[in-house]
Amino acid sequence: MKKRIAVLPGDGIGPEIVAGAMKILQTIETLYRHQFEITYADIGGCATDKTGTPLPNETITICKNSDAILLGAVGGPKWDSLPVEKRPEQGLLKIRKELNLFANIRPTTCYESLAASSPLKEDIIAGVDLIVVRELTGGIYFGKPSERRLIDGKPGAVDTLQYENEEIERVVEKAFEIAKTRSKKVTSVDKANVLETSRVWREIASQVAEKYPDVILEHMLVDNAAMQLVRNPKQFDVIVTENMFGDILSDEASVLTGSLGMLASSSLSAGGPYLYEPIHGSAPDIAGENIANPLATILSVSMMLRLSFQMENEATIIEEAVNNVLNKGFRTRDILAPNCTIVSTTEMVEEVEKEIRQLVKVAHV
Numbered sequence: 001m002k003k004r005i006a007v008l009p010g011d012g013i014g015p016e017i018v019a020g021a022m023k024i025l026q027t028i029e030t031l032y033r034h035q036f037e038i039t040y041a042d043i044g045g046c047a048t049d050k051t052g053t054p055l056p057n058e059t060i061t062i063c064k065n066s067d068a069i070l071l072g073a074v075g076g077p078k079w080d081s082l083p084v085e086k087r088p089e090q091g092l093l094k095i096r097k098e099l100n101l102f103a104n105i106r107p108t109t110c111y112e113s114l115a116a117s118s119p120l121k122e123d124i125i126a127g128v129d130l131i132v133v134r135e136l137t138g139g140i141y142f143g144k145p146s147e148r149r150l151i152d153g154k155p156g157a158v159d160t161l162q163y164e165n166e167e168i169e170r171v172v173e174k175a176f177e178i179a180k181t182r183s184k185k186v187t188s189v190d191k192a193n194v195l196e197t198s199r200v201w202r203e204i205a206s207q208v209a210e211k212y213p214d215v216i217l218e219h220m221l222v223d224n225a226a227m228q229l230v231r232n233p234k235q236f237d238v239i240v241t242e243n244m245f246g247d248i249l250s251d252e253a254s255v256l257t258g259s260l261g262m263l264a265s266s267s268l269s270a271g272g273p274y275l276y277e278p279i280h281g282s283a284p285d286i287a288g289e290n291i292a293n294p295l296a297t298i299l300s301v302s303m304m305l306r307l308s309f310q311m312e313n314e315a316t317i318i319e320e321a322v323n324n325v326l327n328k329g330f331r332t333r334d335i336l337a338p339n340c341t342i343v344s345t346t347e348m349v350e351e352v353e354k355e356i357r358q359l360v361k362v363a364h365v
């Protein structure tokens, strides 16, 4: 059966890395005789330029009518001083909300061959395998009021951090479900020593834990968690946390993998469609140079095949191909190491593609 995929390249390096990931998807389509029906749509600054809004209605409709969505990245200095509703980031927040994508899964695996590429010591990060489950449709990103205003007659601003109990419960449950299939440990990260929302978060996490007696729950304050992530990351299995803490901690966690350019993600709702995207941004500093690392986006495609289409073999082949290419020493600039072969974005994609063809050939012999 045809799988309908909405593809939203976005801004900056978005189109470059998405083009690479689409090449990999097409290779899988041909080798495994699948049928993917691809519809491209605009999001972010490019959408604002064309239509005056970062998330046109047409894009929402295309996404809602698809089985899965692949997104590149949005944003850039060109749009930074626009009124808030025209900012590229608003397009991303709105599509997450429209599709009710409340759980953002950000796996952080240290590839053995990249352990030396991280600024962190090899023995600290080798073997790291953790998942950040980030709440994605609530918290301070969405609370109202969020505005500039006079405070005691003086100019200032306000943002609102709020959570309904159910919003906390469903994402914590998702984290426990994931932990059940892994090392059976959930670390719930909050700021319960200061914030009321965090105290409620902690209570709900403890209640959810009662339903999962074989999974250990620990609570950790976010400042400590940020420190523990670089001091001893192997203590973590599944980290579950609110929207903004998850945003910050997952960028930090990406350094454990060697580079921000390695981290894929899936954003899940109760019934789909799910959205897949690298966790990094549009990297305006390197956009258009064909040097961005496409692996996070390629690995997001792998997550899509596994989670949305139950194509486990195809997903694993992509992951193995990425691993082999790294083992052979092919590197974009963000994951450089001594004696490696520096490749461009398109060359990295070609290497992964070659490796996939080789792996499939061997599997069929």
Ligand SMILES: NC(=O)c1ccc[n+]([C@@H]2O[C@H](COP(=O)([O-])OP(=O)(O)OC[C@H]3O[C@@H](n4cnc5c(N)ncnc54)[C@H](O)[C@@H]3O)[C@@H](O)[C@H]2O)c1
Binding pocket: 013, 017, 072, 073, 074, 075, 076, 077, 089, 092, 260, 261, 262, 277, 278, 279, 280, 281, 282, 283, 284, 285, 286, 291, 292, 293, 294, 296, 334
């Ligand atoms: N999901 C998204 O679309 C998303 C995520 C984060 C930031 N942004 C937006 O992106 C813009 C730039 O933000 P930023 O610079 O803070 O974050 P960024 O993630 O775009 O870049 C941070 C640093 O990492 C590097 N980098 C990121 N992805 C890379 C890749 N694939 N390969 C090699 N290097 C890579 C960049 O060159 C930069 O030095 C902003 O407008 C921001 O709002 C979008």
Ligand SMILES: CC(C)[C@H](C(=O)O)[C@@H](O)C(=O)O
Binding pocket: 075, 089, 092, 093, 247, 279, 281
């Ligand atoms: C661009 C921005 C709105 C976004 C976020 O904060 O969620 C990004 O940093 C991410 O991690 O996807």
Ligand SMILES: [Mg+2]
Binding pocket: 247, 248, 251, 279
């Ligand atoms: Mg982020």
